[in-house]
Amino acid sequence: MTNEGKYVIHATIRTDGTVxxxxxxxxxxxxxxxxxxxxxxxRKLQRTGRIGHVDVILHQNKGKVNGEIQxxxxxxxxxxxxxxxxxxxxxxxxxxxxxxxxxxxxxxISVKKDTVIDRAKELLLDIVNSGADESKNILDEVRSxxxxxxxxxxxxxxxxxxxxxxxxxxIVEGRNDVRNLLKYxxxxxxxxMGSGIMPELAELAKTKKTVTAFLDGDRGxxxxxxxxxxxxxxxxxxxxxxxxxxxxxxxxxxVVTKALTQKETAGKVVARxxxxxxxxxxxxxxxxxxxxxxxxxxxxxGMLDGxxxxxxVIVQEDGxxxxxxxxxxxxxxxTDSSGAQGLVFAGKVTARIFDLASGAGIExxxxxxxxxxxxxxxxxxxxxxxx
Numbered sequence: 001m002t003n004e005g006k007y008v009i010h011a012t013i014r015t016d017g018t019v020x021x022x023x024x025x026x027x028x029x030x031x032x033x034x035x036x037x038x039x040x041x042x043r044k045l046q047r048t049g050r051i052g053h054v055d056v057i058l059h060q061n062k063g064k065v066n067g068e069i070q071x072x073x074x075x076x077x078x079x080x081x082x083x084x085x086x087x088x089x090x091x092x093x094x095x096x097x098x099x100x101x102x103x104x105x106x107x108x109i110s111v112k113k114d115t116v117i118d119r120a121k122e123l124l125l126d127i128v129n130s131g132a133d134e135s136k137n138i139l140d141e142v143r144s145x146x147x148x149x150x151x152x153x154x155x156x157x158x159x160x161x162x163x164x165x166x167x168x169x170x171i172v173e174g175r176n177d178v179r180n181l182l183k184y185x186x187x188x189x190x191x192x193m194g195s196g197i198m199p200e201l202a203e204l205a206k207t208k209k210t211v212t213a214f215l216d217g218d219r220g221x222x223x224x225x226x227x228x229x230x231x232x233x234x235x236x237x238x239x240x241x242x243x244x245x246x247x248x249x250x251x252x253x254x255v256v257t258k259a260l261t262q263k264e265t266a267g268k269v270v271a272r273x274x275x276x277x278x279x280x281x282x283x284x285x286x287x288x289x290x291x292x293x294x295x296x297x298x299x300x301x302g303m304l305d306g307x308x309x310x311x312x313v314i315v316q317e318d319g320x321x322x323x324x325x326x327x328x329x330x331x332x333x334x335t336d337s338s339g340a341q342g343l344v345f346a347g348k349v350t351a352r353i354f355d356l357a358s359g360a361g362i363e364x365x366x367x368x369x370x371x372x373x374x375x376x377x378x379x380x381x382x383x384x385x386x387x
Contacts, residue, residue, distance in 0.1 A: 006075075011103060017064065048196065051075070052074075055070040069100065173221075173248070177247075192224065214248055293382045296341075
């Protein structure tokens with residue numbers, strides 16, 4: 001079985017209050033845990049690539065939220081149907097009542113077959129209408145087949161023949177991306193094979209000097225970049241995107257060359273994409289104060305004691321705090337920090353603090369006070385009075 005989905009669960013969601021996408025995803029994993037038995041634990045299935053991303057799109061209307069949920073599955077149809085039924089048992093998300101209803105379970109293979117038939121008709125018409133160029137098209141097709149023969153399998157992932165010995169690799173999404181690059185004599189590409197980044201790919205990336213993610217120019221490409229960054233981390237050195245709304249598997253040689261030539265450093269692109277995704281969240285579900293500060297934020301209260309006005313402390317992943325940082329030095333300190341999970345600020349949380357925290361990938365800020373805006377760019381702010 002490959003990691004490409006065979007089915008997609010389409011469901012609607014309605015809540016009687018404001019929730020964010022991460023709240024919906026957390027409820028799906030949390031409230032179905034233990035309900036479906038060991039074989040259908042969603043977290044385990046996602047780690048092994050047998051289910052994909054939980055894709056949630058939310059819209060706010062008069063203090064309520066409605067939207068759609070999509071979940072891809074590579075397991076059998078019976079198990080997929082059971083998971084769909086389990087989603088409908090979720091009746092609360094955070095403090096809000098919720099109703100989830102599965103509209104349909106789509107058979108991707110059937111959809112692909114229809115796409116193949118339609119595309120084959122178009123290709124046949126192209127051949128019939130090609131006239132004098134027919135022999136040239138045939139030669140191109142033959143050369144393409146010869147190139148496809150060079151592809152290899154690396155621990156379940158389609159790859160070019162040089163992916164092991166080369167000091168640089170190019171990570172793409174699917175096997176057709178690898179095949180397209182092979183046509184242009186690019187032999188060091190490897191495919192993630194859909195949802196779920198295999199541990200073997202992360203290990204391979206650690207052995208390379210340069211690791212470039214070459215992704216589709218759509219929202220799916222951005223989401224895959226976030227997953228790669230989470231699983232591969234600092235081993236990911238560069239990122240290149242296909243032109244907007246285009247896929248790597250369909251790019252011409254000159255477009256491939258241009259995209260790879262214009263690749264950017266991974267850290268810069270990841271920060272930019274995270275900001276875009278956070279802004280999408282804000283537009284989708286609005287801004288507002290959380291019901292209560294999470295325990296991890298409450299644990300930071302002691303860091304405010306004795307902290308000079310307009311000074312900050314960066315909270316690390318282990319819960320420890322940095323030395324106090326002045327307002328003028330805060331931007332540089334956040335840029336240089338690695339693994340920051342929070343920010344404590346002895347002052348009012350302003351738009352500048354929101355922007356600095358968002359750029360550093362920080363989701364929660366604790367300040368002495370907070371204005372009317374308590375959530376911005378994917379960052380939630382709490383005041384000392386919220387603790």
